[in-house]
Amino acid sequence: MAKQDSINAIDRGLLLLNLLDQTQRTRKQVHEMLIERGYSISEKSVERDLNRLVDLFPRHVSYIKKFPPYGYRLRQATKMSLMTPEEATSVLTAFEYLNPLIPKLAETLGLYISEAKSVLEKNYSSNYKNWKNKISVKNEGFQLEHKDIGEGILSNIHEALLKGMCINAQYQSRATKETKIYENIYPIGLVHCGRLIYLVGAHDKIGTKRFGWPLNRFKKIELTDNINPLHEEKIQDHINDGMLGFLLSSEDLRVVLKFEKNAGYIFEETPTSKKMKMYVEDDAVIIEDVLPYNLELENWILGFAERVEVMEPEELKEKITNRLKMAVKKYE
Numbered sequence: 001m002a003k004q005d006s007i008n009a010i011d012r013g014l015l016l017l018n019l020l021d022q023t024q025r026t027r028k029q030v031h032e033m034l035i036e037r038g039y040s041i042s043e044k045s046v047e048r049d050l051n052r053l054v055d056l057f058p059r060h061v062s063y064i065k066k067f068p069p070y071g072y073r074l075r076q077a078t079k080m081s082l083m084t085p086e087e088a089t090s091v092l093t094a095f096e097y098l099n100p101l102i103p104k105l106a107e108t109l110g111l112y113i114s115e116a117k118s119v120l121e122k123n124y125s126s127n128y129k130n131w132k133n134k135i136s137v138k139n140e141g142f143q144l145e146h147k148d149i150g151e152g153i154l155s156n157i158h159e160a161l162l163k164g165m166c167i168n169a170q171y172q173s174r175a176t177k178e179t180k181i182y183e184n185i186y187p188i189g190l191v192h193c194g195r196l197i198y199l200v201g202a203h204d205k206i207g208t209k210r211f212g213w214p215l216n217r218f219k220k221i222e223l224t225d226n227i228n229p230l231h232e233e234k235i236q237d238h239i240n241d242g243m244l245g246f247l248l249s250s251e252d253l254r255v256v257l258k259f260e261k262n263a264g265y266i267f268e269e270t271p272t273s274k275k276m277k278m279y280v281e282d283d284a285v286i287i288e289d290v291l292p293y294n295l296e297l298e299n300w301i302l303g304f305a306e307r308v309e310v311m312e313p314e315e316l317k318e319k320i321t322n323r324l325k326m327a328v329k330k331y332e
Contacts, residue, residue, distance in 0.1 A: 024071040088116035146195035147216035156221040164231035170219040189235025253293040256312040259285045263307040
């Protein structure tokens with residue numbers, strides 16, 4: 001028990017260092033900030049933690065008692081960072097990768113990105129200052145632009161998902177371009193699919209059917225006081241059932257594909273799954289795997305064009321053949 005208490009004290013101490021700034025805060029104010037973050041702790045324990053920080057980091061944390069109310073703050077220009085240069089590099093690399101995919105990521109993670117840049121550019125040697133010249137991120141495939149998501153849309157959906165509440169929405173129809181009003185949407189989760197973010201949920205007037213709404217088509221989202229009856233549903237279950245991937249079969253498919261050697265070697269680095277089998281022949285690479293049968297699989301195979309041949313199963317071979325024939329007709 002003593003060991004666990006020690007770990008909790010360290011955890012709180014690290015959080016306190018991030019909470020404190022150059023604004024003087026009383027013991028009570030800091031205690032309230034911890035309570036808001038889910039810590040069950042007495043005000044007296046907070047005082048002990050703060051005094052311990054003053055003792056451990058006298059050059060950084062000070063206790064001001066010139067006049068009441070007495071309080072704690074970080075000394076001027078000594079904002080402490082708990083981020084190591086390696087962690088800062090990881091944060092910025094992740095941002096470079098995700099920023100094209102997730103709208104408004106810079107706003108959401110702005111503080112962390114600024115902190116990471118500060119760590120690399122100010123607090124460490126020139127080796128770390130040059131991080132951007134040493135790391136490049138290239139997202140796979142042809143990159144499309146994402147549509148802007150309206151102000152407050154994403155944050156309101158996040159709040160509804162976390163609190164288990166229903167939402168009302170104004171949504172622009174793709175077919176008619178008209179803005180429709182939906183009351184009592186049951187949000188289940190968000191799915192990032194390429195450059196699009198979908199809200200998966202149900203509408204109480206439509207029954208049990210689940211839908212995927214692109215967030216960029218929402219014009220307004222309002223939280224309601226109504227409890228979401230689908231709050232316990234897991235978004236991954238709907239993805240596994242083929243939602244947004246246009247599942248063509250409820251069963252996985254054993255697939256055998258024959259690739260030209262230059263195209264097939266990519267699977268040594270990035271296999272289709274951990275169970276994939278790979279065989280190298282004279283001028284070809286053959287892979288065998290059991291994969292979900294959906295349109296994504298068909299489109300992925302078609303993306304290799306003449307560099308791949310479907311060996312098995314026959315139904316997939318016929319489907320790919322027919323789609324290729326239809327494509328050729330457009331150019332005849």
